[in-house]
Amino acid sequence: MTFDRTPKIAPSILSADFANFGAEIEAVEAQGADWIHVDVMDGHFVPNISFGPTTCAAIRPHVKTIMDVHLMIAPVDPYIEDFAKAGADFITAHVEASPHIHRTLQAIRANGVKAGVALNPGTPASAVQDVLDLVDMVCVMTVNPGFGGQKFIDMTNKIKELRSMIGDRPIHIEVDGGVAPDTAKSVVEAGADVLVAGSAVFKGGSVSNPEPYGTNIKAIRSAIA
Ligand code: DX5
Numbered sequence: 695m696t697f698d699r700t701p702k703i704a705p706s707i708l709s710a711d712f713a714n715f716g717a718e719i720e721a722v723e724a725q726g727a728d729w730i731h732v733d734v735m736d737g738h739f740v741p742n743i744s745f746g747p748t749t750c751a752a753i754r755p756h757v758k759t760i761m762d763v764h765l766m767i768a769p770v771d772p773y774i775e776d777f778a779k780a781g782a783d784f785i786t787a788h789v790e791a792s793p794h795i796h797r798t799l800q801a802i803r804a805n806g807v808k809a810g811v812a813l814n815p816g817t818p819a820s821a822v823q824d825v826l827d828l829v830d831m832v833c834v835m836t837v838n839p840g841f842g843g844q845k846f847i848d849m850t851n852k853i854k855e856l857r858s859m860i861g862d863r864p865i866h867i868e869v870d871g872g873v874a875p876d877t878a879k880s881v882v883e884a885g886a887d888v889l890v891a892g893s894a895v896f897k898g899g900s901v902s903n904p905e906p907y908g909t910n911i912k913a914i915r916s917a918i919a
């Protein structure tokens with residue numbers, strides 16, 4: 695995987711049919727998805743439960759692009775090996791979820807996986823300043839994590855601040871939550887290059903009618919072109 699800042703669209707399967715993940719992933723990739731974003735929630739760090747490493751391992755063979763695993767769980771460290779074995783390309787942990795985020799990020803990389811660090815809307819950019827050399831991606835939450843389909847919260851200033859903090863380092867800036875054609879432009883202009891979109895990609899389509907996924911992805915792409 696070579697590093698570049700070309701904008702990438704990462705549909706979140708939180709908005710897909712949970713009984714049909716394999717086919718949903720294949721459909722959305724065929725319709726132009728760059729990465730697949732996988733939201734893991736524990737009902738403790740966030741007020742919702744999704745699924746865990748067993749599901750990640752089951753869907754892995756269906757992902758031909760990049761499996762981007764977003765852990766909204768606490769604690770993180772006891773589960774890193776499980777998600778690495780499940781085949782994650784990226785594992786992102788929340789800075790708010792680990793009292794020892796430095797150790798957590800080291801452990802992700804020690805398992806041979808690219809490391810991401812996520813910031814809730816209420817957490818300042820400075821919270822990740824001292825771990826930037828341990829990460830391959832910073833994820834800026836533009837909703838309070840836990841659910842798909844929430845209203846976008848403007849974090850443009852935080853994205854700009856991170857972009858200048860990162861400088862020439864090969865670190866992606868991902869934006870997650872409420873990304874749609876009307877919100878995508880401002881985050882890309884601020885410096886984001888990975889756009890997670892759940893409801894905005896999966897709305898109106900299905901495995902038997904996947905064309906809307908392609909139309910929705912194109913609408914985001916043309917908004918940022
Ligand atoms: C929020 C998740 C997001 C979410 C995005 O807790 O981390 O990835 O699924 O969904 P939309 O794009 O619908 O806001």
Ligand code: ZN
Nearest residue numbers: 733764870890
């Ligand atoms: Zn997410």
